[in-house]
Amino acid sequence: MKSRGFRGGIHPYDGKSLSKDGIIHDCMPSGDLVYPLAMHIGKSSVPVVAKGDRVLAGQKIAEAEGFVSVPVHASVSGEVKAIERRDTATGSRVMSIVVANDHKYERTELCAPDPSVLDSREEIIRIIQEAGIVGMGGAGFPTHVKLSPKEPDKIDYIIANCAECEPYITSDYRCMIESPEKIAGGMKILLKLFDHAKGVFAVEDNKKDCAETLRKLTEDEPRMETFVMKTKYPQGAERMMIYAVTGRAINSDMLPADAGTIVDNAETLIAIYEAVMEGKPLTSRVITVSGDSVAKPGNYRVPIGMNHIELLEAAGGCPKEPSRFLSGGPMMGFAMYTIDTPVTKTTSAFLCFDKIYAGAQKPDPCISCGRCVSVCPENLVPSRLARFAERGAAAEFIHWNGMECCECGCCSYICPARRQLKQTISTMRQILLSDRKKQKKDDKKGETK
Amino acid sequence: MAEVLIALMPAAVFGVVHFGRNALVLVLSVTAACMATEYLYQYFRHRPVTIRDNSAAVTGLLLALNLSPNVPWWMGVLGGVFAILVVKQLFGGIGQNIMNPALGGRCFLLISFAGTMTNFSYDGMSGATPLALIKNGQIAQTNLMDMMTGRIAGTIGETSVIALLAGAVFLLVLGVIDFKIPVMYLLTFVLFLGLFSGHGFDWYYIASELCGGGLMLGAWFMATDYTTSPITPNGQLIYGAILGILTGLFRIFGSSAEGVSYAIIFSNLLVPLIERATIPKAFGRGGERAWAK
Numbered sequence: 001m002k003s004r005g006f007r008g009g010i011h012p013y014d015g016k017s018l019s020k021d022g023i024i025h026d027c028m029p030s031g032d033l034v035y036p037l038a039m040h041i042g043k044s045s046v047p048v049v050a051k052g053d054r055v056l057a058g059q060k061i062a063e064a065e066g067f068v069s070v071p072v073h074a075s076v077s078g079e080v081k082a083i084e085r086r087d088t089a090t091g092s093r094v095m096s097i098v099v100a101n102d103h104k105y106e107r108t109e110l111c112a113p114d115p116s117v118l119d120s121r122e123e124i125i126r127i128i129q130e131a132g133i134v135g136m137g138g139a140g141f142p143t144h145v146k147l148s149p150k151e152p153d154k155i156d157y158i159i160a161n162c163a164e165c166e167p168y169i170t171s172d173y174r175c176m177i178e179s180p181e182k183i184a185g186g187m188k189i190l191l192k193l194f195d196h197a198k199g200v201f202a203v204e205d206n207k208k209d210c211a212e213t214l215r216k217l218t219e220d221e222p223r224m225e226t227f228v229m230k231t232k233y234p235q236g237a238e239r240m241m242i243y244a245v246t247g248r249a250i251n252s253d254m255l256p257a258d259a260g261t262i263v264d265n266a267e268t269l270i271a272i273y274e275a276v277m278e279g280k281p282l283t284s285r286v287i288t289v290s291g292d293s294v295a296k297p298g299n300y301r302v303p304i305g306m307n308h309i310e311l312l313e314a315a316g317g318c319p320k321e322p323s324r325f326l327s328g329g330p331m332m333g334f335a336m337y338t339i340d341t342p343v344t345k346t347t348s349a350f351l352c353f354d355k356i357y358a359g360a361q362k363p364d365p366c367i368s369c370g371r372c373v374s375v376c377p378e379n380l381v382p383s384r385l386a387r388f389a390e391r392g393a394a395a396e397f398i399h400w401n402g403m404e405c406c407e408c409g410c411c412s413y414i415c416p417a418r419r420q421l422k423q424t425i426s427t428m429r430q431i432l433l434s435d436r437k438k439q440k441k442d443d444k445k446g447e448t449k
Numbered sequence: 450m451a452e453v454l455i456a457l458m459p460a461a462v463f464g465v466v467h468f469g470r471n472a473l474v475l476v477l478s479v480t481a482a483c484m485a486t487e488y489l490y491q492y493f494r495h496r497p498v499t500i501r502d503n504s505a506a507v508t509g510l511l512l513a514l515n516l517s518p519n520v521p522w523w524m525g526v527l528g529g530v531f532a533i534l535v536v537k538q539l540f541g542g543i544g545q546n547i548m549n550p551a552l553g554g555r556c557f558l559l560i561s562f563a564g565t566m567t568n569f570s571y572d573g574m575s576g577a578t579p580l581a582l583i584k585n586g587q588i589a590q591t592n593l594m595d596m597m598t599g600r601i602a603g604t605i606g607e608t609s610v611i612a613l614l615a616g617a618v619f620l621l622v623l624g625v626i627d628f629k630i631p632v633m634y635l636l637t638f639v640l641f642l643g644l645f646s647g648h649g650f651d652w653y654y655i656a657s658e659l660c661g662g663g664l665m666l667g668a669w670f671m672a673t674d675y676t677t678s679p680i681t682p683n684g685q686l687i688y689g690a691i692l693g694i695l696t697g698l699f700r701i702f703g704s705s706a707e708g709v710s711y712a713i714i715f716s717n718l719l720v721p722l723i724e725r726a727t728i729p730k731a732f733g734r735g736g737e738r739a740w741a742k
Contacts, residue, residue, distance in 0.1 A: 007737070243737060251733030364502070365544040369675045370627075373682070379729050379736035381680055404731040 008377040009232040015168040019290040022298030033305030034342040036094040040134040042068035056108040075283035075303035077106040089327040109279040131275030137265035140346040149257035155194045157261040163236030166329030169349045171286040172266045174299045176210035186269030199224040206231040234408040289315040293322040293354035308339040322352040364417035372411035382411035382421045389428035450503035456616035464605035468518035476513040482529035483509030511551035514606020528554040548717040569602040576602040579661040580706035596660040617669035626673040629685040637693025667709035677717040684727035
């Protein structure tokens with residue numbers, strides 16, 4: 001097993017020891033469950049139940065709207081209480097289905113498990129969409145779309161992203177320890193879709209135990225391989241990971257499929273396995289609850305739609321009043337405006353911090369020390385990009401490759417002047433991206449006229 | 450910035466011991482003047498006072514080390530006020546200045562008080578610097594050993610190559626400065642000398658040029674100033690090369706024996722252009738194989 005990496009990157013304090021040994025506990029919700037209709041990238045799902053309907057756990061309550069969309073399933077049995085706008089962790093109010101839990105947990109399955117589905121490519125992809133599976137690493141891109149590239153024959157790598165390079169998060173690590181056979185099983189299903197592909201489990205070298213387990217487990221599988229990468233943030237970022245495994249580099253205008261690869265997160269593979277082999281839709285996920293002010297940091301299997309407040313109670317609450325709540329890791333995650341929000345398919349961690357962190361301190365002027373340049377994995381000049389962003393200089397921003405930013409946050413982390421480089425660059429990117437979208441729409445309108 | 454102050458200490462202490470009382474007076478008064486100017490400017494303009502970041506102290510110390518030991522204290526103070534007030538604060542303070550404040554101050558004094566600034570006599574000796582001797586064709590009178598230890602005429606801080614290199618190694622080990630600019634600077638300078646000086650690659654001549662004058666102080670401590678050097682890796686190489694060429698040009702063909710100060714402030718002004726021409730290629734657009742730091 002060799003160890004490869006990329007240029008730049010950082011080694012932040014990883015905090016994984018807090019929750020790394022915490023066996024995955026099942027969480028039982030007591031209050032209402034809220035299912036936002038937009039937990040994924042793409043069109044929002046459309047409700048197929050009405051207020052007052054009784055639903056079962058695993059029942060489809062909203063269906064996909066078009067190809068780039070997935071259905072939503074109830075995670076408990078109970079009555080549909082309302083279909084209304086609710087707060088989500090990102091701070092936006094999203095149309096959601098609210099289900100009152102009747103604590104009976106009556107289940108229904110997606111379909112009876114049927115090994116013959118494995119013979120049909122279309123059937124596997126249909127089941128994956130029907131099960132509501134999206135990328136569970138955080139992006140939430142519908143998995144069946146990823147699995148339907150234009151030229152399936154050109155895919156020669158399926159990469160299982162087992163890097164988990166974000167500090168504090170250990171949910172993938174626990175999954176690899178507790179159910180490696182499901183990860184391998186998920187990979188096996190994906191390999192059925194792509195005849196020329198090789199399945200690679202990409203693990204960071206701080207999780208050598210998992211790498212060893214996966215390697216042993218797949219010893220007899222000629223098409224599977226375990227790949228150990230250097231432990232470095234952001235090793236798990238899609239572009240860095242593809243580069244580490246295949247030596248192919250993709251830019252912001254390309255998809256992994258353009259480099260002949262498909263990257264899926266470890267837990268997504270488990271969801272694929274459970275959907276195809278056990279007929280289970282995606283109704284729960286593993287979440288790391290951690291941070292320095294949580295009583296019992298650990299890993300929890302949480303029904304989707306459960307409230308973050310309940311999740312915090314399950315983890316023993318916070319003895320000290322925390323000053324920050326984060327959804328996701330400290331690098332890519334976001335601070336939550338309120339924790340009275342539901343857990344979604346993309347919530348990988350819930351972190352509570354007591355310590356005042358760097359972002360709360362006043363920034364100093366940039367003296368161009370170049371630390372940000374040396375850590376940027378995308379080979380950009382964050383200090384200059386942030387300056388252009390502050391001035392709103394769009395042309396300069398684009399000329400200096402601002403759109404290539406993957407928003408990993410290494411620059412903000414390393415900045416000795418505590419400047420919010422990533423945040424500034426990311427805001428500018430969002431503005432430019434929405435401008436581009438608008439431009440495209442306007443162009444289309446012009447054509448139809 | 451405290452690291453830079455520490456790194457300059459060997460050179461400063463040597464300068465004071467070597468040149469005597471006035472050197473100490475200059476080091477203290479110029480450093481104090483720079484800090485006071487920064488404090489007063491920010492106080493009266495109701496800006497956050499930033500003298501605690503030590504950057505004004507670094508400017509003051511560097512300026513003092515760039516002065517002849519014969520400069521009266523008030524002249525040094527005037528240079529310090531100019532460096533902080535005009536070169537640094539009027540351009541927006543730390544991170545915004547377009548040229549190195551210490552060198553801006555030095556060049557201001559060089560133009561205003563050329564006689565005093567270039568009078569390097571000490572201990573009753575004529576005070577011809579090794580560079581001046583070389584310029585006059587008296588290279589035989591230079592002593593390379595004395596240039597290494599610093600027992601020669603020159604500005605307070607530039608004479609001892611050993612003391613300066615000790616500080617430079619300290620900064621390199623701590624990662625405060627990068628080797629790209631200084632190494633490229635020195636290599637290009639040597640190449641330029643070999644091609645155009647008329648002495649060819651005569652090792653004694655080249656070694657004397659490297660150890661004489663302000664080259665070591667400039668290359669390791671002033672060309673590496675973050676704010677006034679390019680932030681792009683390739684830009685730093687080009688910047689270093691331009692510095693080497695300009696220094697060679699000024700020293701060989703210029704009227705003065707020295708050229709480091711002018712080479713650096715001139716190159717400072719080219720930094721925005723150099724950066725624009727050396728925007729790194731992004732990952733996935735040819736930049737993925739860029740060297741690792």
